[in-house]
Each structure stands twice: as C-alpha cells, then as structure tokens.
Amino acid sequence: MGTAPGPSPTRSGGKRCQWSVWAVPVVALLLQLCAAFNLDTQERVVFTGPRGSYFGYSVEFFTNSSSISILIGAPKANTSQPDITEGGAVYLCPWSQANCSIINFDKQGDRYFYINDVNTQVEFKSHQWFGATVRSHGNSILACAPRYYWRTEHDTPFSDVTGTCYLSVDSLKTFVEFAPCRTGELTVMTDGKVVLGGPGSFYWQGELTGMWNGGDFYLPIDFSFNRMGSYFGYAVAATDINNDGLDDLVVGAPMFMRRGSNGRLEELGKVYVYLQRGPLLLEPSRSHLLGQQAFGRFGTSLAPLGDLNQDGFNDMAIGCPYGGDDQHGLVLIYNGHDGGLMDTPTQTLSGQWASSSFPDSFGFALRGNKDLDQNGYPDLIVGAFGADKAVVYRARPIVSASASLTVQPTMFNQEEKTCELFTGNETIAVSCISFCLLANGKHLPSHLGKVQLDSVKQNQKESIRRTLFLDSQQPSLLKTLSLANGQRSCHDAKIYLRAEEEFRDKLSPIYISLNFSLDPHASVDQHGLRPVLNYQTEQRIEQKAQIQLDCGEDNICVPDLKLAVYGDRTEVYLGDENSLSLTFNARNEGEGGAYEAELYVVLPPEADYSGIARNVSLTQLTCSYEAENQTRYLVCDLGNPMKSATSLWAGLRFTVPRLKYTYKTVEFELQIRSKNANNSESEVVLYELQVAAMADVILQGVSLPDKVIFPPPNWSVSQSLREEQDIGPELQQVYELVNNGPSVVSQSTLEVRCPLRAYGHPLLYPVEVLTEGPLSCSSKHTFNALKLKVRTHTHTHTHTHTHTHSLVHRIQRRELYRDLLADQGNLTCSAVECWQLQCNVGLLERGASVILSVRSRVWAETFIERAYKQYVMECSVQYRVNRMPYSIPPKLKPSGSKKVPSSEIVFFLVSYKCNELVNFSVFTCECQ
Ligand SMILES: [Ca+2]
Numbered sequence: 001m002g003t004a005p006g007p008s009p010t011r012s013g014g015k016r017c018q019w020s021v022w023a024v025p026v027v028a029l030l031l032q033l034c035a036a037f038n039l040d041t042q043e044r045v046v047f048t049g050p051r052g053s054y055f056g057y058s059v060e061f062f063t064n065s066s067s068i069s070i071l072i073g074a075p076k077a078n079t080s081q082p083d084i085t086e087g088g089a090v091y092l093c094p095w096s097q098a099n100c101s102i103i104n105f106d107k108q109g110d111r112y113f114y115i116n117d118v119n120t121q122v123e124f125k126s127h128q129w130f131g132a133t134v135r136s137h138g139n140s141i142l143a144c145a146p147r148y149y150w151r152t153e154h155d156t157p158f159s160d161v162t163g164t165c166y167l168s169v170d171s172l173k174t175f176v177e178f179a180p181c182r183t184g185e186l187t188v189m190t191d192g193k194v195v196l197g198g199p200g201s202f203y204w205q206g207e208l209t210g211m212w213n214g215g216d217f218y219l220p221i222d223f224s225f226n227r228m229g230s231y232f233g234y235a236v237a238a239t240d241i242n243n244d245g246l247d248d249l250v251v252g253a254p255m256f257m258r259r260g261s262n263g264r265l266e267e268l269g270k271v272y273v274y275l276q277r278g279p280l281l282l283e284p285s286r287s288h289l290l291g292q293q294a295f296g297r298f299g300t301s302l303a304p305l306g307d308l309n310q311d312g313f314n315d316m317a318i319g320c321p322y323g324g325d326d327q328h329g330l331v332l333i334y335n336g337h338d339g340g341l342m343d344t345p346t347q348t349l350s351g352q353w354a355s356s357s358f359p360d361s362f363g364f365a366l367r368g369n370k371d372l373d374q375n376g377y378p379d380l381i382v383g384a385f386g387a388d389k390a391v392v393y394r395a396r397p398i399v400s401a402s403a404s405l406t407v408q409p410t411m412f413n414q415e416e417k418t419c420e421l422f423t424g425n426e427t428i429a430v431s432c433i434s435f436c437l438l439a440n441g442k443h444l445p446s447h448l449g450k451v452q453l454d455s456v457k458q459n460q461k462e463s464i465r466r467t468l469f470l471d472s473q474q475p476s477l478l479k480t481l482s483l484a485n486g487q488r489s490c491h492d493a494k495i496y497l498r499a500e501e502e503f504r505d506k507l508s509p510i511y512i513s514l515n516f517s518l519d520p521h522a523s524v525d526q527h528g529l530r531p532v533l534n535y536q537t538e539q540r541i542e543q544k545a546q547i548q549l550d551c552g553e554d555n556i557c558v559p560d561l562k563l564a565v566y567g568d569r570t571e572v573y574l575g576d577e578n579s580l581s582l583t584f585n586a587r588n589e590g591e592g593g594a595y596e597a598e599l600y601v602v603l604p605p606e607a608d609y610s611g612i613a614r615n616v617s618l619t620q621l622t623c624s625y626e627a628e629n630q631t632r633y634l635v636c637d638l639g640n641p642m643k644s645a646t647s648l649w650a651g652l653r654f655t656v657p658r659l660k661y662t663y664k665t666v667e668f669e670l671q672i673r674s675k676n677a678n679n680s681e682s683e684v685v686l687y688e689l690q691v692a693a694m695a696d697v698i699l700q701g702v703s704l705p706d707k708v709i710f711p712p713p714n715w716s717v718s719q720s721l722r723e724e725q726d727i728g729p730e731l732q733q734v735y736e737l738v739n740n741g742p743s744v745v746s747q748s749t750l751e752v753r754c755p756l757r758a759y760g761h762p763l764l765y766p767v768e769v770l771t772e773g774p775l776s777c778s779s780k781h782t783f784n785a786l787k788l789k790v791r792t793h794t795h796t797h798t799h800t801h802t803h804t805h806s807l808v809h810r811i812q813r814r815e816l817y818r819d820l821l822a823d824q825g826n827l828t829c830s831a832v833e834c835w836q837l838q839c840n841v842g843l844l845e846r847g848a849s850v851i852l853s854v855r856s857r858v859w860a861e862t863f864i865e866r867a868y869k870q871y872v873m874e875c876s877v878q879y880r881v882n883r884m885p886y887s888i889p890p891k892l893k894p895s896g897s898k899k900v901p902s903s904e905i906v907f908f909l910v911s912y913k914c915n916e917l918v919n920f921s922v923f924t925c926e927c928q
C-alpha cells in the first residue's frame, strides 16, 4: 500500500478547445466559453491514491537537489505503523514518473507509559489525519496531524485534541516531531514566515492573525465585519498581485452569504483581496470576487500561481470544490493587474470524476508557482480528495505575437493600370498591399512553428469577389511563416481589381483582412506542450481600400435623382387585360455619379409586367422582375454610374388584368435608387389608374324580308282562318343584343314594339317569339290570338296562290268610307296602336349575346284593300342595361346614352326599287 498508481495522464472529459484558423470570431467565442488559456488540460497528469485515503487532501511541491516532485497528503491512508488505523500519510510523487511512495515521517506506533504501574496508552495516532496539511520550504517538509491527541486527565477519545507535526529536513534524511499545530489554514510566506487563518475563532466571525516579519498582526477591524459563519480566513494566500514589490493578501470566505434578488440568503463564497500599500498597511482592492454558484464554496482554497501568463502580474487560482456541473468542483484562474485581481477568470478547470458517494472536492487543495517541467512557466497542482486524486496542470508557453497590415495605395484607380496581370493577353490594373508580421514571446521554442495568413474580402452583397491576389488569382492567400523568437518577418502580396463588367459594387469599401494563428498541427515542444497564442492577441486585422469614383477629390458622390412618369391611359376597365405603357424620364441633376442606379417599379397586385417599350426614341433598358414576399417589383439598370447630367427616356409595358372589385384605383410606385451614401434616391412617383366598369352593348336588328310585295304571290283570301299563312305574308324581326365588353353586364331589358292595328284595321298578326340566350319575354298582347295552326318552317314563304280579283273587290267595298289608313303612310308606334314585348336579359359576359326573333303575319286583307299605296311600317326596340356585377358603379350605363335603333319595314303594292343601307343596327331604305 505504499505506492499510489500514477501518474496516469488522462485525456477523457473536459471541454477541449480547438483552434479554428479561418474563423477568428468563432475562436474568440470559444475562448469565452471554455475560458481556456495556458494551463494545458489535455496533457494534464493525474495521480490516484488508495481508495478512501483522501489522497489529494493537501498538495505541495517539493524541490529536491536535482528535481521538483509533488507531495500529496492522504490523511486517511493506512501506513506500516504498527496497530495504527488510518494514521494518514504523505506521498512523494516525481511528477514525470509513474510511481508515488509514502514518506516515512513516523514509523512508530502509539506510545505507552507506565502510570501508577499500569502500562497506559498516552498517545493516539489512529485517525489522527496525518498529512492533512503538508508544506515545504527549501528541502524541508512540514506535515501535520491535526487530530492527534495526547492522553490527559480526560479519558474520552479526541477530548483534548492537540495535533502534532513532523518536520523533514535535509531532503528527507532527517525526521523530527515538531510543535503542535493549530487547526486551520497555514500559509508559509515566501520568506518562510507563517500566516495562520483562524476561521472558527472569535466566536465564529472569522479573523486573521499571524506573524509578519517577526511581529504579530491583526487585520484592521473593518475586515472582520463579515457575516457570521462566512468562514472568513478559511484560506489565506500572500503574493504580490499588483507588482509593486509588496506581498498582498488574499482571503477566502467560502461560506459568505449574500441576499439574492428574491430576498433569500445565498451562500456564494467570497474572496477578499487586500493590497499592501506600505508595511502592514493593507487596503481592500477595488473589487472583491464573489462566487457564482450557491454552495460551491468559492474561496475554500487559494494558490498563488506566480505569473502564469507572463504579463508581469502574479496570478491566483481559487478553488470552488463543490462548484460546476454535478458539484464536481472547479478551479478558477484569475489574472492579476495593477488594481488587484481581474473580475472574471481567464480559465476554468473542472473536476472530471463521477463520484458515487462523496463529492470529488476537486480544487479543495491547490498549490502553484513552481515550474515542474522547467519550461519557464509555473504549473499547478489540484487535489480532489473525494476521488483520491491529484492533478498536475502544466502551463503552455505563450506566444505574444503581433501583426500589422498596410495597404498601399488605398484607392483603386480603374483608369491607371500599374501592375500587370497575365490572363491571356490582358493586363489589368492592380493595387498592391503589403503586410508585415512581428512575433515574439517568452520561453518560446527555438522555432515558433507556423503562422497562417488569410485575406478575405468581406462583402455580403455580392458573391463575386472584386479583388483577387495577383499571383494566385484567388480571393484568399494562405501563407505559412516560420518565425524565430523576436524575429520580424514581412511579406508582400499584391491584389488586383477585376474588370469593370464583372462586378457592380464600386462604392462599398473592399476589405482586406488578415487572420493569423499558430499552426494547430505544429509539433509539441520538448516538454510535450504546444504553445498558445496570448488570448489578448488581435488575431484579425482589417484594412480597406476604395475604388476611385468620378466624384472629385473627396471621392464622395452626391447625385440628385429626378423621375417623371407618363402613361398612355388613366383608366382601366373591369374585365379587360388593360394594356398599359409607362414612359419615364430619369435624370441625375447632381454633381456626382449615381452608382448602381436602378429604377424600382413596385407592381400593384393587379398588374403584370409585359416588357420593355421598344421605340427608337427610348433607351432600351435591362430590367429584371423580382418578387419578395408579397411584393413584386421590377428593377431596371440606369447606369453604374448614372453620370451627372444624364437624362434618359425609357418605357415599360404592363397589363392590368386582375382588378379587384373593391379598389377604385390601381397604383404603380416608381423610384430611382442608387447605392450612394448621400442623396441616393429620387422621390417616389405614384402613377395612379382609375378602375371603371364599362360595357359596349350593341343592338342589331333585321327584318325578313326587307319588303313585302303586294299583292302577295300565291295568296288568296281564305274564307276562314285556320292556318297562320291564311293571314298574309310572313314578317320576321330578328334582334341581337351583344356585350362587346370589356365589363360584364348582369341584367338588362329589351323592349320591342310593332304596329298592331290602325283605325280599326289590323296591320300585323304577331305569331310567336323565339329566343336564344338568357332571355325571358312577356307581353300584354296575346300572340297568335286566333290560335291558328303555326308553321314549323318560319323562314320560307310557301304561300303561292293569289286572289287578285277578290282583293279588288274588297277595296272597292271600303271606298264607301273615308279611309283614314289610306292617308297614313308611316305606320309607326307614335301614330298607330302597337303591340309590346318586354324581355329580361340575364348575365352577359364579354362577347356574349342574346337573340330575339318575333314572327308575325302581315294582314294581307288590310293592305290589299288599299292597293297602290305604299306604307312604311316601323318597329321600335329599346334596351337598357340595369346592372353590372361590380361594387364600382359603371361610368356609363349603356341604356342612358345609347339610342334605340329602329327597324323600318317598307311595303310596296307594286315593285319599287329600294336601295338599302345596312349598318348592323340601323336598317334604312330610301324609296323612289
Ligand atoms: Ca503588492
């Protein structure tokens, strides 16, 4: 049981931070998340002691003549002392070798004295906790057993615990028992003096007592204000934090409580920092450190680390043995500065071991400020007695590198082509940049490894890179440089601007950035550690260049953009495609060019883009149609730059087919926009169209036949009327009502009137009504009132018999009276009685029509009696549009303004010549 297995370097667990060479912002983020700096967590060395021995309860460095080792206290370890149970031990572990061994401070069992002739046990070493504290100075080691006791008048075990210590001098050659120890923290100052913390003294309020340069001291009284039970002074450390040559004091109060926002007390723990301003003059630092996790016991242990990051200020490790995930324990590294300790840790170490019954207590014991591997950087031992482990963390060498980047010149002049790029036969203008790297650091390996360089143009807008490296014609350059300690290395590179037609953005700066990092694949140094770049190092440097603009010396262009819009119509109609041409005049009246000038046309939802208006007087634009969410717009290139004093005319064609019933107007929004920083846009011009309902409704009418010749051929007077042809020759009127659109007509009326009788003489005998389309008709007059047999063929005249002499007979008979009808030439409804037909017309889409046919018979007898007279019989027809299916009222109701065409029917008793003019709706004859 004398040796503990180890060291066993463990790589499991822990948050490993990988260097990312290309994404420096990501690296910066990782630094914050992992708080990883130069203590190497991957190459840590883990020592494991006997189970349950509390191996790691105390830890210490020990400098032998030739090497530095580690001392690890295991206060519950069993030893070879006879008849002693869990006497406790101190292990000596060479940090680089694989075995630990017990240091034999005391090989003896308990002592017995004869008291009153009775051999009586007078000391009790079982459970004495030897190794609970272990400290070394030079080649001496002091180790104590705080629960050792000596038999006094009380017989109760541990009733008079005195404790004891053993001292080893001369590099483990001589061991002596030393004076009894006090419980509590014991700090050996750099000069070998001792500071003792007394957390339980003074009625448990905590105080700090000690010896300082040979004299006792107490902290000023206001330091003892701490709340009861804070364990102020549980851990004490002395080191010069602010680099003024005077040791400062750091005091842990691991059970310090603070009243939280909810009013409850939280036990967070606190660490107080007192700067020594003069001999024994201690002044509280600006800020004390507060634990971040309840019951984490922040400040249980404190370890001066020396200058871990080599910035001139000593640093401090603070143990938080029940902090972190699952209370595995944390050790927080705080860097010193001239005002004390930094507010936030730069690195956090965490316990890694799943503990079954007892917390790891990782960080319960801490020691630092010794360089185990002689790499020039101090190292740290962390004890985790709950897991019977101690861990050595070695510090990685820090590279403090700095780099600078200069760009010369800072303006790309597209006219001047000074550098030469060979792509075929072409030579392109090139601007040159150069950069210089300077790297240095303490205790660097002879070769720093590699530094990588990247140059990337930052431009989110364009995917194309405007500049490329001259040599590679690539947008980035990766360069590996080997730098010796303190060496300065410069590297020149040239970048060139691409040809003008390959990109549009001439205004925004061209960023040239330099990212550098240590080569993550560089081999480890002789101590097995990779150097680390100082976390404060600027790893990204950015410079910018501009493209020379046509804007005067200041390279700032201020355009003045004007836009005027003209359209070929102001009205669009429901139901129509509504072709529209918009002509616009775009002008730049400013002093400078407008870069990436574009006409933005926001289309209303009702409209579609058809194309460019092509006309010799108009500029032929290049436009692209784009949609973004619900907005559709047109972007037309107006020049890059659109130079000062430009005035251009161009036209765009649209249709407006999707007119919503609820909107009375349709609006196009036009604007010139450029990428200039100043005055980049024109006013927004709105082009508004009124939405209207309009239907061109046409009525056409025809009479068949156009003339009836009397006496009708093949017709004779019938004695009794049985069939319709017995009345006389057929007359048919056909009317067609057409909606030529564009809008829909939902309801109209059609009214037909034709002569019926005059002065008691029947003129026409209406037989029947025939319809096509959504048409329903009614009349007060009865059609085919005599219920004659109706012919099925209505368009042909089959009556051929003539009865001339009978006709003459009737005329002669009627001459007995004054014949009023004979005086009447025009048989119109204003003069004679007419029958009337009312029709309702239903929905008529654009192009739809209804047809109404009225078939009649001419009362032959009436006209035969008045031979050789001529009559013009006139029917009249009217239509009226009543409704259109829109919320917008029609601008014109076709009924109101459209005149009703009349249909004239001309009768001849003898054959007259008639010239007829037909214009679809009006049927006229001029008769001779
Ligand atoms: Ca100081």
Ligand SMILES: [Ca+2]
Residues within 6 Å of the ligand: 306, 307, 308, 309, 310, 311, 312, 313, 314, 315, 335, 336
């Ligand atoms: Ca430091």
Ligand SMILES: [Ca+2]
Residues within 6 Å of the ligand: 370, 371, 372, 373, 374, 375, 376, 377, 378, 379, 394, 395
């Ligand atoms: Ca070291």
